Amino acid sequence: MRNFCKIGLFVILLSLVQSFTSSAQTTKYKCMIQMTNYMGEGAYIVVSIVDAKGGYDKTLFVLGADKKWYKSLKEWHKAYAKKPSNISAITGASAAGGDRSVVELDIENSKLNSNYKLRFESAVEDKPYYVKDLEIPLTTAGLSAKSEGTGYIRYVRFSAN
Amino acid sequence: MTISIWRYSHLILAVSSFLFLTLASITGVILAFEPIVDTANTHQVADFKSITLSQTLPQLRKKYPDISELSVDTHQSVIIKGSNIDGNNKAVYVNPLDGKVLGIPSPKNEFFQWTTDLHRSLFIHETGRFLIGLTAFLLLLISISGTILIIQRQRGVKRFFTKIVKENFAQYYHVVLGRLSLIPILVIALTGTYLSLVRFELIKSEKVSLQVDFDAIKSSPAQKPEDFAIFKNTKLSEVESIEFPFSEDVEDYYTFKLKDRELAVNQITGEILAEKQYPTAQLLTNLSLDLHTGRTGFLWAIILAIASCNILFFIYSGFAITFKRKAKGIKNKYSAEESKFIILVGSENGSTLQFASSVHEQLIQSGEKSFLAEMNQYRVFPKAEHLLVMTATYGLGDAPTNAQKFASLLTKYPQTNPIHFSVLGFGSHAYPDFCQFAFEVNQLLHQQNWAKPLVGIHTVADKSPADFGLWAEAWSQQTNLAISLKIESPKVEEMSTLKVLHHTKDAFSEDTFMLRLVPQEKVKVTSGDLLAIYPAKDHRERLYSIGLIDKEIQLSVKLHLNGLGSNYLYNLNVEETISAKIVRNKAFHFPKKASFVMMICNGTGIAPFLGMISQNKKQIPSQLYCGFRNNTSLEIYQASLKAFQENQQLQQLHIALSREGTKQYVGDLVKRDAEQFAEVLQNKGVIMICGSLAMQKDVVEVLDTICQEKMGKSISYFQSHGQILMDCY
Numbered sequence: 001m002r003n004f005c006k007i008g009l010f011v012i013l014l015s016l017v018q019s020f021t022s023s024a025q026t027t028k029y030k031c032m033i034q035m036t037n038y039m040g041e042g043a044y045i046v047v048s049i050v051d052a053k054g055g056y057d058k059t060l061f062v063l064g065a066d067k068k069w070y071k072s073l074k075e076w077h078k079a080y081a082k083k084p085s086n087i088s089a090i091t092g093a094s095a096a097g098g099d100r101s102v103v104e105l106d107i108e109n110s111k112l113n114s115n116y117k118l119r120f121e122s123a124v125e126d127k128p129y130y131v132k133d134l135e136i137p138l139t140t141a142g143l144s145a146k147s148e149g150t151g152y153i154r155y156v157r158f159s160a161n
Numbered sequence: 162m163t164i165s166i167w168r169y170s171h172l173i174l175a176v177s178s179f180l181f182l183t184l185a186s187i188t189g190v191i192l193a194f195e196p197i198v199d200t201a202n203t204h205q206v207a208d209f210k211s212i213t214l215s216q217t218l219p220q221l222r223k224k225y226p227d228i229s230e231l232s233v234d235t236h237q238s239v240i241i242k243g244s245n246i247d248g249n250n251k252a253v254y255v256n257p258l259d260g261k262v263l264g265i266p267s268p269k270n271e272f273f274q275w276t277t278d279l280h281r282s283l284f285i286h287e288t289g290r291f292l293i294g295l296t297a298f299l300l301l302l303i304s305i306s307g308t309i310l311i312i313q314r315q316r317g318v319k320r321f322f323t324k325i326v327k328e329n330f331a332q333y334y335h336v337v338l339g340r341l342s343l344i345p346i347l348v349i350a351l352t353g354t355y356l357s358l359v360r361f362e363l364i365k366s367e368k369v370s371l372q373v374d375f376d377a378i379k380s381s382p383a384q385k386p387e388d389f390a391i392f393k394n395t396k397l398s399e400v401e402s403i404e405f406p407f408s409e410d411v412e413d414y415y416t417f418k419l420k421d422r423e424l425a426v427n428q429i430t431g432e433i434l435a436e437k438q439y440p441t442a443q444l445l446t447n448l449s450l451d452l453h454t455g456r457t458g459f460l461w462a463i464i465l466a467i468a469s470c471n472i473l474f475f476i477y478s479g480f481a482i483t484f485k486r487k488a489k490g491i492k493n494k495y496s497a498e499e500s501k502f503i504i505l506v507g508s509e510n511g512s513t514l515q516f517a518s519s520v521h522e523q524l525i526q527s528g529e530k531s532f533l534a535e536m537n538q539y540r541v542f543p544k545a546e547h548l549l550v551m552t553a554t555y556g557l558g559d560a561p562t563n564a565q566k567f568a569s570l571l572t573k574y575p576q577t578n579p580i581h582f583s584v585l586g587f588g589s590h591a592y593p594d595f596c597q598f599a600f601e602v603n604q605l606l607h608q609q610n611w612a613k614p615l616v617g618i619h620t621v622a623d624k625s626p627a628d629f630g631l632w633a634e635a636w637s638q639q640t641n642l643a644i645s646l647k648i649e650s651p652k653v654e655e656m657s658t659l660k661v662l663h664h665t666k667d668a669f670s671e672d673t674f675m676l677r678l679v680p681q682e683k684v685k686v687t688s689g690d691l692l693a694i695y696p697a698k699d700h701r702e703r704l705y706s707i708g709l710i711d712k713e714i715q716l717s718v719k720l721h722l723n724g725l726g727s728n729y730l731y732n733l734n735v736e737e738t739i740s741a742k743i744v745r746n747k748a749f750h751f752p753k754k755a756s757f758v759m760m761i762c763n764g765t766g767i768a769p770f771l772g773m774i775s776q777n778k779k780q781i782p783s784q785l786y787c788g789f790r791n792n793t794s795l796e797i798y799q800a801s802l803k804a805f806q807e808n809q810q811l812q813q814l815h816i817a818l819s820r821e822g823t824k825q826y827v828g829d830l831v832k833r834d835a836e837q838f839a840e841v842l843q844n845k846g847v848i849m850i851c852g853s854l855a856m857q858k859d860v861v862e863v864l865d866t867i868c869q870e871k872m873g874k875s876i877s878y879f880q881s882h883g884q885i886l887m888d889c890y
Contacts, residue, residue, distance in 0.1 A: 030244060032229075032407045037368040065268070092251070098368040100404050100416070102229035104244035126287045159408050 042094030064094035178299040188280035193466035203236040204254040204263040215392035232402035294357025301350035331481035345468035352449035366442035389431030500532035507552030507564030536564035558597030581615035597881030617889035688772030696729035708772025717768035757846030763788035766852025788827030828859035839871035857889040
């Protein structure tokens with residue numbers, strides 16, 4: 001019984017170490033978000049990794065610090081509410097019309113080129129909400145191109161750090 | 162109460178917006194402290210104004226390859242942003258010259274953020290924004306209507322900052338502070354309105370977008386960033402923000418957001434790729450933000466805070482004034498048709514109405530049918546016997562709003578029965594046209610066939626109870642109805658003891674006698690003041706005009722068969738003492754300074770003049786016009802008049818005898834000397850009238866004709882300027 005406990009503890013520790021090492025294998029990307037010249041309040045934008053079925057996998061960055069507006073990013077908020085995570089380190093200011101924001105995205109290498117997508121979701125007070133203001137395949141090619149948005153985002157560009 | 166259109170709009174606007182205005186003001190006061198608190202957290206460097214971009218941009222980019230943006234805040238502190246600027250900090254204050262980190266920007270204070278949201282949108286988003294925008298617009302209208310009200314009150318733009326008459330706390334400070342904080346409040350309202358209009362895109366304030374032609378971007382000739390002309394020629398102080406090129410690629414460029422324009426700059430050649438001026442709307446938006454928030458200056462922020470506090474005070478005092486006015490509403494028990502006493506009020510802000518209501522209530526209490534109304538409600542009063550007009554004056558001798566139609570109504574509705582009237586004017590000597598409208602009304606009534614004067618016009622300066630008491634006594638005496646201003650029988654301390662020195666009843670001729678009294682203690686008295694006696698030692702008071710001769714009070718009394726006062730005085734003996742009250746009557750004092758004084762009287766009305774002439778030590782040129790029945794009734798005064806002329810205290814004496822010789826009235830003499838009277842008035846001289854009301858009516862008519870013909874002005878003009886003084890009964 002005692003041995004069994006020890007083995008169990010060891011297995012748990014091992015798995016923890018593994019998950020730690022796997023999460024450490026990430027690459028930082030600089031991401032520039034250029035907004036259109038829309039009129040109105042600053043846009044709340046969330047950058048997330050979604051899987052092939054469109055399920056939210058990981059939140060990479062949130063532009064906009066006031067939590068009361070998070071529910072306006074409907075789809076993301078639904079998923080986030082179910083499984084909240086600490087996003088304080090990846091939160092920045094909202095981006096108004098004409099602004100350019102540069103943020104840093106921390107992407108696990110394992111997710112690159114493996115059927116994930118990068119989703120930019122945007123909402124502005126009293127204006128339409130865009131689930132897929134911009135969605136690009138999370139591939140080496142996708143991260144090197146300039147991609148046009150469909151809502152408040154004019155375009156997005158990346159550069160590896 | 163009828164109130165003017167401006168006052169009405171001022172009130173309606175205030176009522177419709179006060180809730181949101183209160184909220185916006187309170188939050189506004191709090192927010193004004195944000196820039197004040199912010200100034201504590203600044204990182205300005207010396208000589209900031211002289212730093213050019215060539216001194217700072219290349220340096221910073223070298224030191225922080227990761228830099229993505231530089232911005233200069235309203236306190237001229239430089240903030241740079243980037244993913245890995247300083248450890249975990251994504252934004253820091255730096256010294257623009259050497260890139261040294263000076264501090265870390267604190268996140269926007271949550272409390273101020275919360276207050277800002279409340280201030281801008283009441284937490285109900287677009288609806289709230291609309292309401293607040295509307296409130297700002299209403300505040301603008303309130304300021305404008307308020308300004309117009311001040312101009313009206315002060316009688317002209319030029320007198321905008323002259324003295325304000327203090328009626329009560331709320332009213333006085335509403336106006337005083339209104340004048341002082343007018344400009345900041347107008348600015349707050351105007352900028353707030355503008356920002357809302359921009360917010361709702363009613364004013365298009367589109368953002369500039371630079372069109373960069375990527376095909377034309379060249380990578381040569383390459384220059385050192387330090388040598389870029391645009392870097393050298395642009396000062397850091399002109400910058401709002403600069404976006405650094407995203408990568409080293411030639412297609413990534415600098416974007417400069419300067420105070421007045423935006424430009425794109427090639428990061429290799431320093432060439433300007435595109436440039437655009439901000440449209441006026443955007444510059445105005447920035448200016449509005451600066452002015453509305455006070456973000457640029459500590460001092461302006463404080464002014465804004467004070468102005469917001471004032472708005473709160475205006476809401477309080479405005480309501481205090483309104484409720485006070487409402488409380489003074491008119492309530493009538495009897496209709497206009499059945500009432501014997503009609504009281505008409507001309508009042509701009511309701512203070513005159515207080516006096517009128519008091520009279521009205523007292524009449525009703527003594528069982529009389531009295532009707533109280535605004536002057537604009539004048540019509541035919543079939544059962545009326547007494548008409549009382551109590552009116553203030555507004556603007557430059559104009560009618561108060563609720564009396565403006567009186568003159569036309571008066572000609573439209575002649576009364577069917579003869580009515581006794583009395584006019585009481587309310588005003589303040591702080592204004593040049595003292596009670597002018599009341600004098601005009603008095604004049605108009607005199608011209609009506611049905612109107613019989615009961616007591617001469619009286620004026621009440623600055624709500625003086627004493628002034629009101631004078632009129633009330635005179636009027637009560639005529640109507641035998643006790644009217645007072647809630648001041649019952651005189652207080653003992655106001656009474657003086659006087660001893661009878663001379664009495665002419667032994668030399669009694671005709672029905673007039675004179676007596677001299679000397680006060681037993683020191684009292685303030687002069688000719689023109691009145692002596693109030695209480696013959697039956699009850700509330701019944703009788704007033705006599707005082708002539709002060711050699712510090713003795715001289716009365717001239719006509720004996721009436723059943724006269725209460727005259728019989729009492731007639732029966733006094735020398736050495737006897739009486740108890741009486743000396744009533745100051747400043748409205749009928751001999752002028753201290755005047756180019757000329759004309760005195761007109763009849764009968765015992767000569768009494769105050771005898772005193773005045775004997776006191777005329779400065780020998781101000783003066784003439785006396787007096788009317789008597791015959792030589793016998795004049796006899797009693799002959800000796801003194803002769804002495805005055807010899808001493809140069811009186812220049813000329815004109816006498817009209819109505820029952821002897823040419824049978825003239827004193828009015829005829831005035832008509833005869835029309836030229837001279839006109840000259841006196843033109844040269845700021847003073848005309849004083851004392852005697853019977855019939856004589857007064859006669860003389861005033863003659864004088865009015867003179868004024869109209871020779872000077873093109875109504876007599877009321879001179880009355881309100883204190884050039885015609887009257888004390889008649």
